[in-house]
Amino acid sequence: MQDRNTTIIYRNYKETHNIKKILDIKNYCKKRGLKLIMANNIKLAIKLNMDGAYLPSFNKNYIHLSYQLKKNFILIGSAHNLKEIRVKERQKISKIFLSSIFKKNKNHLGINKFKILSNLSDRKIIALGGVSDGNVKSLSLVKSDGFAGISYFKYKKKAP
Numbered sequence: 001m002q003d004r005n006t007t008i009i010y011r012n013y014k015e016t017h018n019i020k021k022i023l024d025i026k027n028y029c030k031k032r033g034l035k036l037i038m039a040n041n042i043k044l045a046i047k048l049n050m051d052g053a054y055l056p057s058f059n060k061n062y063i064h065l066s067y068q069l070k071k072n073f074i075l076i077g078s079a080h081n082l083k084e085i086r087v088k089e090r091q092k093i094s095k096i097f098l099s100s101i102f103k104k105n106k107n108h109l110g111i112n113k114f115k116i117l118s119n120l121s122d123r124k125i126i127a128l129g130g131v132s133d134g135n136v137k138s139l140s141l142v143k144s145d146g147f148a149g150i151s152y153f154k155y156k157k158k159a160p
């Protein structure tokens with residue numbers, strides 16, 4: 001069972017969007033008091049009256065700044081370095097997923113670089129990448145307003 005601070009991101013970059021499926025997920029979230037946001041498609045998020053939109057690090061456009069958004073519409077995005085953080089700030093993103101804090105991939109930051117980058121922005125920073133039961137307590141060492149992850153929540157019987 002997820003708590004009410006949980007936000008679900010509907011992300012589908014490979015197939016055409018199944019509107020019925022999205023609306024089913026939206027109804028599921030609404031019944032449980034969860035927020036649902038659309039990845040990389042602000043127009044569809046507005047059309048379906050979703051809670052917000054997520055702009056991945058590769059999305060560097062600003063067209064959404066001309067859209068009329070409802071008052072509580074959430075804009076979040078992801079970044080892996082200072083240049084991408086600055087793009088997200090210019091895109092008027094309120095929360096930035098900064099990755100990868102723990103997962104050793106091409107975007108691996110580690111705790112020290114994560115700490116430095118997170119202090120260079122006034123936006124809320126969400127830790128992303130490799131968060132597990134073994135390292136979740138290490139998040140207290142960095143400026144983080146939360147954390148995100150697929151595998152952390154996917155395999156949990158009960159979320160923290």
